[in-house]
Amino acid sequence: MISFYPGPSKLYDTVPLFMQEACEKGVLSINHRSPEFVEISKKAVTLLKEKLRIPDSYTVFFTSSATECWEIIAQSVITKGSIQSISFGINETLPIAPVGDYEELLFCLTQNETSNGTEVSNESISQLRKLYPENLFAVDATSSMGGIFLDFSQADIWYASVQKCFGMPAGMALLICSPKAIEKAKAKNDTKFYNSLIFMAEKMEEYQTTYTPNVLAIFLLSKILEQLPDILTQDILTKERAKNWYDFFIGNSMMKLLVKNESVRSATVIAVEPEQAMLAPLKQEAKLQSLLLGNGYGTWKNNTFRIANFPAHTPSEIAKLKEFLTQFQLKG
Numbered sequence: 001m002i003s004f005y006p007g008p009s010k011l012y013d014t015v016p017l018f019m020q021e022a023c024e025k026g027v028l029s030i031n032h033r034s035p036e037f038v039e040i041s042k043k044a045v046t047l048l049k050e051k052l053r054i055p056d057s058y059t060v061f062f063t064s065s066a067t068e069c070w071e072i073i074a075q076s077v078i079t080k081g082s083i084q085s086i087s088f089g090i091n092e093t094l095p096i097a098p099v100g101d102y103e104e105l106l107f108c109l110t111q112n113e114t115s116n117g118t119e120v121s122n123e124s125i126s127q128l129r130k131l132y133p134e135n136l137f138a139v140d141a142t143s144s145m146g147g148i149f150l151d152f153s154q155a156d157i158w159y160a161s162v163q164k165c166f167g168m169p170a171g172m173a174l175l176i177c178s179p180k181a182i183e184k185a186k187a188k189n190d191t192k193f194y195n196s197l198i199f200m201a202e203k204m205e206e207y208q209t210t211y212t213p214n215v216l217a218i219f220l221l222s223k224i225l226e227q228l229p230d231i232l233t234q235d236i237l238t239k240e241r242a243k244n245w246y247d248f249f250i251g252n253s254m255m256k257l258l259v260k261n262e263s264v265r266s267a268t269v270i271a272v273e274p275e276q277a278m279l280a281p282l283k284q285e286a287k288l289q290s291l292l293l294g295n296g297y298g299t300w301k302n303n304t305f306r307i308a309n310f311p312a313h314t315p316s317e318i319a320k321l322k323e324f325l326t327q328f329q330l331k332g
């Protein structure tokens, strides 16, 4: 089965090899306070910063999921409150007008909206930030980090889980914080939770975690990152493939693109709205051909399917899915 689900999704082809290596090397039994662990963790952090172009001053943390990252942010960083409820349509760009006096509030953005296949550009984030230079910005980049270039310098907190663009099994997420975010956590001084950010920051000074982490995932991440190109190279590739996907559906009256505004279409998640009667048989037939399409989500659950455009998908797998979609329509 080739999964085009936008997470969990297809794994990098090298994952089984690296898992085997982890078993053989005894990585799965090491103690998380041992020098062996520190070496693996440090390698993963160093490579992540290098390949993704994360500022050196930022701290990378390992958590268990993006959902846990929401929790950590809410507990450890927010003092007065957060801005989370400015909604805008799926064909609109992020509104960048002063929206009120938001002193000390946290801005939370979703850079890539997995449910409907829209994205917020690096430029939009940086423009919004210019209006609120004193505020902290947190960005959910769960379904884009590792697939496109993100300008980490333009926000204080970034997070993503690894079962999307990192081509890994679920069970770990990355939380990436600027010095300002860590300062804020120290000022708030929340120490009530096992994952209070100040505890995590203390441990991370030595590349460790507060609890026994997913050592296999950290090892896999370090091995995968080693073979990945620089994110600027990956960015070009991802966007080229996204353009090919969008071109594939443009002008198709049976399978329409959900997002009409080209400038907000996601590079990593393609949302397609087929004729209503076609949706169920299409997904079913795809599965019989060992191709897993992503279901719709939330508001778009019953009228769309989604295609992950993640780096782990190979050109021949993409070609296979396109061929299937073409043949399916021809059959009517």
Ligand SMILES: *Cc1c(COP(=O)(O)O)cnc(C)c1O
Binding pocket: 007, 064, 065, 066, 067, 068, 110, 112, 113, 114, 140, 141, 142, 143, 161, 173
């Ligand atoms: C998948 C996803 C999440 C949830 O990730 P978990 O690892 O299941 O916590 C959160 N935000 C976005 C944008 C996602 O795509």
